[in-house]
Amino acid sequence: xxxxxxxxxxxxxxxxxxxxxxxxxxxxxxxxxxxxxxxxxxxxxxxxxxxxxxxxxxxxxxxxxxxxxxxxxxxxxxxxxxxxxxxxxxxxxxxxxxxxxxxxxxxxxxxxx
DNA sequence: GTTCTAACA
DNA sequence: TGTTAGAA
Numbered sequence: 772x773x774x775x776x777x778x779x780x781x782x783x784x785x786x787x788x789x790x791x792x793x794x795x796x797x798x799x800x801x802x803x804x805x806x807x808x809x810x811x812x813x814x815x816x817x818x819x820x821x822x823x824x825x826x827x828x829x830x831x832x833x834x835x836x837x838x839x840x841x842x843x844x845x846x847x848x849x850x851x852x853x854x855x856x857x858x859x860x861x862x863x864x865x866x867x868x869x870x871x872x873x874x875x876x877x878x879x880x881x882x883x884x
Numbered sequence: 885g886t887t888c889t890a891a892c893a
Numbered sequence: 894t895g896t897t898a899g900a901a
Contacts, residue, residue, distance in 0.1 A: 784894070784895080786894060786895065786896085787894070790894080804901080805901075
């Protein structure tokens, strides 16, 4: 299907889909007119990509994790080094939570005080 | 009308 | 990521 159709079926913008393809997250052929041609399976792939994006993963990390997914759920197949990568992402998110908690306390004190 | 690439008041 | 320009 063409990029416009894939965009409609997934809710992702055409801009985003081109970005995913440029970064190897999606595979697309080219028609004689130069238009990208996506397989129907791309709809499912985009759903998985968006799920990983929602977890705050970078395109680079997603490129590694995507092939280990089974669907758009948090369920993944134990691929090599996947566990280490995810642990890294987890600690990154926990650090952000720590920073935000400090900011929260400071702001709360300002209001209290 | 739809997509492509490249670039940013 | 959006948007836009110019071309196919």
